[in-house]
Amino acid sequence: METYPIEKRFPPLGHKRWVIAEGFIPTTSHGPEPEMTSHEAACVLNVSDEEAHLEIWIFYSDREPVGPYRISIGPRRTKHIRFNALTDPAPIPHGTDYSSVIESDVPIVVQHTRLDSRQAENALISTLAFADTESVM
Amino acid sequence: METYPIEKRFPPLGHKRWVIAEGFIPTTSHGPEPEMTSHEAACVLNVSDEEAHLEIWIFYSDREPVGPYRISIGPRRTKHIRFNALTDPAPIPHGTDYSSVIESDVPIVVQHTRLDSRQAENALISTLAFADTESVM
Amino acid sequence: METYPIEKRFPPLGHKRWVIAEGFIPTTSHGPEPEMTSHEAACVLNVSDEEAHLEIWIFYSDREPVGPYRISIGPRRTKHIRFNALTDPAPIPHGTDYSSVIESDVPIVVQHTRLDSRQAENALISTLAFADTESVM
Amino acid sequence: METYPIEKRFPPLGHKRWVIAEGFIPTTSHGPEPEMTSHEAACVLNVSDEEAHLEIWIFYSDREPVGPYRISIGPRRTKHIRFNALTDPAPIPHGTDYSSVIESDVPIVVQHTRLDSRQAENALISTLAFADTESVM
Numbered sequence: 001m002e003t004y005p006i007e008k009r010f011p012p013l014g015h016k017r018w019v020i021a022e023g024f025i026p027t028t029s030h031g032p033e034p035e036m037t038s039h040e041a042a043c044v045l046n047v048s049d050e051e052a053h054l055e056i057w058i059f060y061s062d063r064e065p066v067g068p069y070r071i072s073i074g075p076r077r078t079k080h081i082r083f084n085a086l087t088d089p090a091p092i093p094h095g096t097d098y099s100s101v102i103e104s105d106v107p108i109v110v111q112h113t114r115l116d117s118r119q120a121e122n123a124l125i126s127t128l129a130f131a132d133t134e135s136v137m
Numbered sequence: 138m139e140t141y142p143i144e145k146r147f148p149p150l151g152h153k154r155w156v157i158a159e160g161f162i163p164t165t166s167h168g169p170e171p172e173m174t175s176h177e178a179a180c181v182l183n184v185s186d187e188e189a190h191l192e193i194w195i196f197y198s199d200r201e202p203v204g205p206y207r208i209s210i211g212p213r214r215t216k217h218i219r220f221n222a223l224t225d226p227a228p229i230p231h232g233t234d235y236s237s238v239i240e241s242d243v244p245i246v247v248q249h250t251r252l253d254s255r256q257a258e259n260a261l262i263s264t265l266a267f268a269d270t271e272s273v274m
Numbered sequence: 275m276e277t278y279p280i281e282k283r284f285p286p287l288g289h290k291r292w293v294i295a296e297g298f299i300p301t302t303s304h305g306p307e308p309e310m311t312s313h314e315a316a317c318v319l320n321v322s323d324e325e326a327h328l329e330i331w332i333f334y335s336d337r338e339p340v341g342p343y344r345i346s347i348g349p350r351r352t353k354h355i356r357f358n359a360l361t362d363p364a365p366i367p368h369g370t371d372y373s374s375v376i377e378s379d380v381p382i383v384v385q386h387t388r389l390d391s392r393q394a395e396n397a398l399i400s401t402l403a404f405a406d407t408e409s410v411m
Numbered sequence: 412m413e414t415y416p417i418e419k420r421f422p423p424l425g426h427k428r429w430v431i432a433e434g435f436i437p438t439t440s441h442g443p444e445p446e447m448t449s450h451e452a453a454c455v456l457n458v459s460d461e462e463a464h465l466e467i468w469i470f471y472s473d474r475e476p477v478g479p480y481r482i483s484i485g486p487r488r489t490k491h492i493r494f495n496a497l498t499d500p501a502p503i504p505h506g507t508d509y510s511s512v513i514e515s516d517v518p519i520v521v522q523h524t525r526l527d528s529r530q531a532e533n534a535l536i537s538t539l540a541f542a543d544t545e546s547v548m
Contacts, residue, residue: 008194008205010194010238023454024491047238057419057421060488062488064487077199080198098489109158110158131267132424133270147331151293151404178296181295182333184333184375213338217335217371246295248294248401287430321430352472352508354433385541387433402541405541
């Protein structure tokens with residue numbers, strides 16, 4: 001597929017602080033890897049013409065939050081961030097409840113998805129993350 | 138079923154810019170086609186008395202956005218737009234992460250749905266898309 | 275379980291107009307009825323001390339909207355409205371895309387759920403409906 | 412995994428009143444307990460530096476609301492509250508439609524999740540709860 005030159009510019013779209021209150025990386029998987037590996041992702045869109053610099057904080061039920069995990073998303077790009085892949089400052093333990101706060105220096109949109117393949121057939125969830133509308137600018 | 142004449146008029150309902158941050162068309166399917174074909178859809182409602190003219194832009198992780206895909210929705214009509222069916226200016230590759238921005242000249246409401254039948258049993262997700270409330274009018 | 279007298283009063287909670295853009299009643303089911311019958315529901319909460327009078331309009335892709343379907347919800351009550359059960363002015367055809375607009379004379383909260391048991395294992399979706407925040411009062 | 416001292420302080424994030432309009436605890440389960448027990452949960456994040464004191468009210472279709480169920484969440488902590496585990500003032504009956512209102516003395520974020528393992532393969536749903544934005548402060 002070709003890419004298309006775009007003269008179009010998108011006005012700011014989204015917010016700078018998002019929350020995914022539900023987090024849980026299943027401990028086991030069924031099916032071909034990596035497509036069918038149980039995972040949890042934050043799908044992020046940056047429509048702006050600047051690189052977005054994200055800081056993710058992971059909150060737990062029984063210890064202090066861990067972060068920031070730093071991730072960049074290019075201008076006019078999407079990134080599906082797998083929480084399984086976050087390692088610095090520390091990997092997220094599997095089989096543990098957590099929540100995440102995602103901060104960005106430019107407005108972004110965040111959607112939360114989980115593929116759960118603990119049993120033979122996969123289950124999927126997806127929901128819009130919570131946007132802190134107070135922090136738009 | 139009969140249709141019903143309605144004298145009722147609906148006030149503007151929805152917004153003019155929406156985002157679906159999560160996009161992924163599975164590469165394989167199980168079950169009878171086309172009902173059980175893996176697909177991803179934007180379900181759009183136009184309650185107004187004017188035709189809605191939509192422009193959809195697809196954002197990728199590694200190339201420039203592609204669009205606009207142009208779609209019209211009649212007055213007082215719903216349309217379930219399958220991303221698999223978008224071909225002009227270019228089909229969306231399967232097995233690839235993407236996001237979409239949907240712009241309309243009249244307020245609409247957008248909900249995102251995916252049927253994933255990669256494994257023998259289907260999985261469904263659905264979530265309200267993100268509305269850019271700044272752009273209501 | 276006993277019921278509890280409550281002296282507590284809830285302030286107005288919710289909105290008066292909601293949209294579920296995605297609607298589809300599967301044509302077939304697997305599993306014990308009625309719990310496992312494929313169905314689509316609008317789950318509605320009325321925390322107020324007045325009865326809520328709802329009017330539901332069903333929008334289609336190829337014909338005029340049908341309605342109103344009239345439903346009441348008592349004060350401080352929830353109701354899970356199955357779209358399958360709506361018959362007056364006309365039942366909703368199965369296997370057909372539709373959207374719904376739900377209007378109420380008191381603020382309510384609406385969540386959308388679908389159980390899809392077309393294949394042997396059931397799939398569930400649920401998402402908050404779209405609230406028309408312009409119409410709060 | 413080590414915990415990390417954080418000098419970072421999070422500004423208020425979320426709202427003080429939330430609604431989950433859809434509630435249903437399945438009556439049966441398949442798979443290993445407790446991970447695969449059918450359950451319904453409210454995932455709550457408290458990013459503040461104060462303990463959050465929650466009061467949950469359960470609404471039914473045919474009787475008065477029951478509550479408050481009192482739960483605390485520590486500063487900078489998440490808690491995944493299983494509705495199955497609520498017992499005081501009364502357990503929630505299984506196989507019954509309900510809705511919940513969650514009130515907190517500090518802003519929180521709430522996401523709703525259900526694991527349904529009535530059939531052999533599990534189904535998952537998750538959606539952001541409804542935030543009463545009128546009550547932010």
